[in-house]
Amino acid sequence: MTETPAASLARPLIAGVVTALVGFTSTFAVVLTGLRAVGATPEQAASGLLAITLVVGVGCVLLAGRYRIPITVAWSTPGVALLAATGAVDGGWPAVVGGFLVSAVLILCTALFPPLGALIARIPPSIAQAMLAGVLLPLCVAPFVGVVEDPWGVAPVLIVWLVASRLLPRWAVPLAFVAAIAVVAVELSRTGAQMDAAALVPRLEFTVPTLTVGSVIGIALPLFIVTMASQNVPGVAVMRSLGFTIPWRPAMLVTGLGTAAAAGFGGHAMNLGAISAAIAAGPDSHPDPKRRWVAGVSAGGTYLVLGALSAAFAAIVLLAPAGVIPAVAGVALFGAFGSAVQQAIDDPGERVPAVVTFLVAASGIAVLGVSAAFWALVAGLLVRTVLHVGRARR
Known part of the structure; x- marks a missing residue:
């Protein structure tokens, strides 16, 4: 039976909507958690969520519409998890915003100066993934800590x-968030508290960026590295496996400019989609690969709509009992944590440096105002150099 034109168009449109819904509802709580951890007020965190959602939507529409490829972009989930593990830096929230802006400049430099991208590619994947796993560990244990401290609030989230x-499986985390909303509703009915209607109106709040040593080394560099190694490179690989070639330079220009545009309003980083790319660019989107680009445009439009609703999502997070939203954020990161651990220790020859990197990142230490993520990279690369020096000659 021949598919009608309307049905043929509907399939990639729906795939794009699903891509955006899954991407947003699965990890927006992680975004708010990370921004609050580095010093953002509730209003600034809500502004950051709105800003990054809007630039992601525009980026999807621009890239997919221009190149007729189902390119999707997303916010850097590993990057915002890094923020959650970093905590406050010298200079406060303005310095964090400055770090976001420096990270944007570095992303742009990978488009303008290819050797920089090649330099990032030379960081051993085991080291980069071990750093990510160490950063994710505290967030991933939060659901289990929460279920002990508040079983009636957290247990429904974990059960769902x-x-x-x-x-x-695809909807597991969004449905866990629905369970969190139910917990919030029960809590509001029990306490009689009410949601402030003014908090439901999305607002952008600009912060003048400043730069400190801690924000550049502790925020900008690790954010750039983890975004490139854990999002952009896998995103290119996923699209290649589905038969599409990403236009690297335009993609980095769009994501770099988008990150720069969102930085002043609290947006941390945007990048090529990886997991979301498989939904929009896969065969379920449309049997004909040449028609799947519509899914990328549809995902972008859906993100723009979700941006208008982002303030409501942020308000729900503020009303949730302690432990409920960290539980949602934790289960959202289980897959990323498992993948990072597997890649970190997959090569026996790289295992010891990866373990050192993981442990330093998980320790949360801060030296000279610089976060553990940076020192984890330093420690891992140092151990790897010592263990491997001269091995090639022998």
């Missing part, structure tokens, strides 16, 4: 996530 992981 587990059942959905078995029956509807």
